[in-house]
Amino acid sequence: MGNRIFLSDPTACTAEVVAGARLLAVADRVGPDRAWRRAAMDNLMRVVVAMFAWCMPLLLLAIAIGLAVKAMPLISTTPLMDLLTSSEWRPLKGEFGFLAFIVGTVEVTLIAVLLAVPFGVLSGIYLSEHSNTATKRLAVPVLDMLGAIPSVIFGIWGVVLIVPLVRNGIAPFFGVASTGYTVLTGGLVLSVMVFPLITQVVHEVVRTVPNGLRDAGLALGATNWETTRKVVVRKALPGIWAACILGFSRAFGETIAVLMVVGNVVQIPWNPLQAGYPIPALIANNYGEMMSIPMYDSALMFAALLLLAIVLAFNLYARRVLKRMEIRAN
Amino acid sequence: MEKSTRNRLLQEQAALWMMRSAAFVVFASLVAIILTIVVKGWSSLSWEMLTSTPQGGYYLGKGGGILNAIAGSVYLALGSTVLATGIGLPIALYLNVYASPSGRSVGMIRTALDVLFGVPSIVYGSFGFVLMLWVGIKVSLFAGIIVVGLLVVPIVARTMDEVLRSVRPEMKDAAFAMGATRWETAWKVVARQGLPGLGTALLMGFGRAIGDAASVMFTTGFTDHVPGSIMDPAATLPLAIFFQLSSPVPEVRERAYAAALVLTMIILILSIFGRLLVKRSSKHTI
Numbered sequence: 001m002g003n004r005i006f007l008s009d010p011t012a013c014t015a016e017v018v019a020g021a022r023l024l025a026v027a028d029r030v031g032p033d034r035a036w037r038r039a040a041m042d043n044l045m046r047v048v049v050a051m052f053a054w055c056m057p058l059l060l061l062a063i064a065i066g067l068a069v070k071a072m073p074l075i076s077t078t079p080l081m082d083l084l085t086s087s088e089w090r091p092l093k094g095e096f097g098f099l100a101f102i103v104g105t106v107e108v109t110l111i112a113v114l115l116a117v118p119f120g121v122l123s124g125i126y127l128s129e130h131s132n133t134a135t136k137r138l139a140v141p142v143l144d145m146l147g148a149i150p151s152v153i154f155g156i157w158g159v160v161l162i163v164p165l166v167r168n169g170i171a172p173f174f175g176v177a178s179t180g181y182t183v184l185t186g187g188l189v190l191s192v193m194v195f196p197l198i199t200q201v202v203h204e205v206v207r208t209v210p211n212g213l214r215d216a217g218l219a220l221g222a223t224n225w226e227t228t229r230k231v232v233v234r235k236a237l238p239g240i241w242a243a244c245i246l247g248f249s250r251a252f253g254e255t256i257a258v259l260m261v262v263g264n265v266v267q268i269p270w271n272p273l274q275a276g277y278p279i280p281a282l283i284a285n286n287y288g289e290m291m292s293i294p295m296y297d298s299a300l301m302f303a304a305l306l307l308l309a310i311v312l313a314f315n316l317y318a319r320r321v322l323k324r325m326e327i328r329a330n
Numbered sequence: 331m332e333k334s335t336r337n338r339l340l341q342e343q344a345a346l347w348m349m350r351s352a353a354f355v356v357f358a359s360l361v362a363i364i365l366t367i368v369v370k371g372w373s374s375l376s377w378e379m380l381t382s383t384p385q386g387g388y389y390l391g392k393g394g395g396i397l398n399a400i401a402g403s404v405y406l407a408l409g410s411t412v413l414a415t416g417i418g419l420p421i422a423l424y425l426n427v428y429a430s431p432s433g434r435s436v437g438m439i440r441t442a443l444d445v446l447f448g449v450p451s452i453v454y455g456s457f458g459f460v461l462m463l464w465v466g467i468k469v470s471l472f473a474g475i476i477v478v479g480l481l482v483v484p485i486v487a488r489t490m491d492e493v494l495r496s497v498r499p500e501m502k503d504a505a506f507a508m509g510a511t512r513w514e515t516a517w518k519v520v521a522r523q524g525l526p527g528l529g530t531a532l533l534m535g536f537g538r539a540i541g542d543a544a545s546v547m548f549t550t551g552f553t554d555h556v557p558g559s560i561m562d563p564a565a566t567l568p569l570a571i572f573f574q575l576s577s578p579v580p581e582v583r584e585r586a587y588a589a590a591l592v593l594t595m596i597i598l599i600l601s602i603f604g605r606l607l608v609k610r611s612s613k614h615t616i
Binding site for chain 2: 038039041042045046048049050052053054055056057059060062063066067069070118119120122123125126127130131135139141142143144145146148149150151152153154155156157159160161192195196199223224225226228229246249250252253254255256260280283284287300301304307308311312315316319323
């Protein structure tokens, strides 16, 4: 009771004193006889808070199990290899071969990543190594915004700008007639969606390289670029690799933007100027009919499971690389 | 010697220009996207567009606006952000106050959150669909709020976690030293210090919730009306754009462009607002 803290100079108060004062005020109010209540509250909240936290790994598990259970009827009647390597897609006859969709997804994703990696990595390095403060101050919010723009907005941009570009520019250049709704269009739109992610991760990773290494490089007479290339990038290489993997897995599951521009024709796209049909687009386009055709729902849930498995594997790998770098940096 | 120095300097210049042009492309793409949306959407935006529901069907009918989608999206995003905060804040508090920092659990939960963040929204949508079949709810605002809420939890929790992590450890030590329980420390000291940052996390979650299309497709459905109850299906802005853009009727396509402009504006305002909040927060925290 009656605890008071006197501050002669309020502006000089430290964090500790303020926190302490706040707590003493609390202690004043509750009094010693309520100590058991405070302890009980603490114990209760410990359980509640831990429960919420452990729900997260469980949610991941629940998603995987939920999808697997729904996919079971299909997996148990058709061997896994057939599902993955056959390109016969006749839902009405009960034939589900995912090859065309898998090839479509991989093709779109690869185009996106191959385009996004050089730009993303270079601008990430530029931001952390070679740009001035003003550029940085402008770039960080811009990257945030680019990352926050919803997928459907990228889609509309693709339909309005990139589809005509492919139809009237790129396809005629290669002597191909095209509607503009192609695998290449999907890759182009996706690459812009992956830019901010790769740039941000590279920017973060390159910043963790200790300054002493840079100083050593420059002191030996290397130019800025030589220091970047031979010292900084070499040191940050695993992180840059992880950034690319993260970009890949982001692009892999992207749905609406790709669906809007990729054409959605069930075929193996032999060249990028043909229409393709990636897995996410397959799920999104057919959820309406899946309950009316036997096994169709099972096939679509299998597709979702496939997507989850691949994205999960890539993500875990990338996080592991990043974590190892973090540990080494400290 | 002379020549090789010149070569090296040339290389330096070339590399610099390469990096500058890469950064320029990244910037230019943002500008191109926003310009496209503004140019296409501006002419279709009108008071009527914002305040009336579509007349005579969203796909073929003419006239009317996108009120159904605006209302549905706002309800959905509000509901799922509240849900995600209810789950995300305890997780962040657990990670920063309750769990032992050297233990394994912290790393495992953070990794789980990071991985969940990477799970594509179409997978969440499919999972939501399975969940709805099991529990036996129909396509509705409620189902959408649950699934989008789960989709947003990793973002909210991880952002809050980063915010609370930056609270100085001395604050916690001081609180414990004064005899505070962990809960009192978590709630009255740590969470309070991170308050403005928590606001930013909410805005980020709201932005992700309002912009996601693939997960609401399965769960929230689409309708021409403003939802009257939480068990009604609801239209959302992303789906309004997606469905109406492919319509053969030009007036309907106008509605898609208007919806795109509205959605982009909301996202940009949220992004700017979140940044201002971060700036302000650094002024008031100790």
